[in-house]
Amino acid sequence: MSRQDRYDLPFSTNSDLAADRYRAGVDLLLSLWPGAAEALDEAIAADPDFALAYAARARLQAIRAELTEARATIVKAAELVARNGTERERSHVEVISFAINGQSAKALAAALAHTDKWPRDIVILSMPLGAFGLFAFSGMADHDQARVDLCERHARHFDANDWWFLTYRGWAHGENGNVPLGRELTQRSLELRRQNVNAVHAVAHVLYEAGANEDAERVITGWLPEYDKSGVLHSHIAWHAALIALERGDSERAIEIYNEHVAPSSSGVPVNVVSDTASFLWRVQAYGHSVPAGLWADAAKYASGYFKQPGFPFADFHMALVAAATGDKAAVEERVAALGKLIEAGTLPAGTVVPAICRAAVAFAQENYALCAEILAPVAREVVRIGGSGAQREIVEDTLLISLMRSGQGAKAHALLEKRLHRRPSPRDARWLNQLMTV
Known part of the structure; x- marks a missing residue:
């Protein structure tokens, strides 16, 4: 039967x-x-x-x-x-x-x-869908479009109010640049099934891409208390709230959210914990704020138990951030050498962008901003190959932008900022552009 x-x-x-x-x-x-x-x-x-x-x-x-x-x-x-x-x-x-x-x-x-x-x-x-799906971690440069194509190919098989399909179809469009459609679909999916972590996650991302930080903050703060801290994405949803606070320059509030919800714990899965802690602390420091004593050490202690074998590009980059920020240049060099062997063997689909962004992290941490910009500029468009979301990968472009500004390459920084502001309204980018224009 x-x-x-x-x-x-x-x-x-x-x-x-x-x-x-x-x-x-x-x-x-x-x-x-x-x-x-x-x-x-x-x-x-x-x-x-x-x-x-x-x-x-x-x-x-x-x-x-x-x-x-x-x-x-x-x-x-x-x-x-x-x-x-x-x-x-x-x-x-x-x-x-x-x-x-x-x-x-x-x-x-x-x-x-x-x-x-x-x-x-x-x-x-x-x-195949989502930030950590098979498309995202395939090494493809066009995986955002591939997700849209897959969803649209099969859209006729799903009801217009199917909460699951709305979540992933909206996510795919939002990440691929159709932010209005992505916002419409993901918000409807959350309305249909509020106890849907993937929906609130998709909404947070599409609102981030829209530059709608106040809306995103309202959604997250209104929803997160309903989701138990043991949930696998609890800390990651809170990470979005911490980024919003950092975006408006409120590092104190951002670090408060980080300490309460994001700092290394057993509730999140390792790839989220390592990437969220590393990328958040890197942003705090790169944006000119102070990282409280002990936070980098805690992140490094947690990360030391995972991703020891190179070859998972998204993790490789974030492990390099942790090592670079804590002064472990040798660990990054060892990972870069191992990645080079994988590239030679043809077993690293994401390609040369992976060791490049790892090396750039060391240059940035050592305040060799000209070298960091020199490494990142030619590969910036290829960073999509490491997977994850646009919000997660933006840290690489942030690192390039700050390196350009700090190495006296104001014209290049100005051009990049204008392009970013055209794509997504950002109070932080607006502040940086104003600083460049007043120099």
Whole structure:
């Protein structure tokens, strides 16, 4: 007997309870709301042979960086689906298995092929999307457009008020430059399902791109208390609030938010904790504020336990920021050398931009601003290859801009600021432009 998900796709279980708990668990998984693990565990308990419940559980474990557990769980899912799964279910499990086992290129190709056949299989459709999705970490320079193309190709299969699809379609358009459409879609998705972390995250990003900082601050401060601190994106949503405070020059409030919500803890996943702590503290320092004693040391202590193996460009860059800021030039040089070997072997799709921005971080930390600008200027357009979001990658352009200003290259800094202000209103950029014009 088959049961169906809420998109009318059948799955193999004989238990109504397992089917109900699976549907609930998938919605919680795709909204990143607490309770997904419990719901999926209940589905498995109701039907220990339910392959897709194990696959969803493995996907959640991978999101939470519980990789040992995820690998064991997806093996169980593969064993079960091989015995009694349908073609869709076997493909579904295979895509997740590729991703969990670090075969990201295979995972992306398989996910795209799968969604061409079964576009409403949203667990799989979700995987290429988002700031940390398979497209973002593919090394592609045009991954923002690729996400839009994927969403638009399958838009006809989703209702206009589908909260999940609105979230990711809006995110894709907002990151790709269509900010008004992105704002409309993401805000509607949040209205439809308020207990949706991915929606508020998408809204925060699209409002950032719109320069609507006051609106973003209202959304975050009004919503964050509803989301338990144990949630995997609690600290990252707060990071957005800290950036907003820093944008208006209120470093005291920004650091207060950082200390309360963002500073290294066990609640966030390592890639978020390392990137958010490193990029925030780097911004504080680069923007001319003082980083309170101990904060960099705490960030470095946390980071030391992760991403020791180079080859994950988004993490490589942020690990380089931590090392550069704490004076560990040797660690950056070692990472750059290892990245060079990966490039020679053809196994680093993001390419030469990765070691370049790592070297630039050292130059900036050593106040060799001319060298930093010299390194960053030729690769600035390629930074998109490291993945993440526009808001996360903006730190590289900020570092270039500040280096230009501090190395006496005012005309280049002026041109870059005008281009940025045309793209996104920014009080900080406006202040910097005014400073240049009054020199």
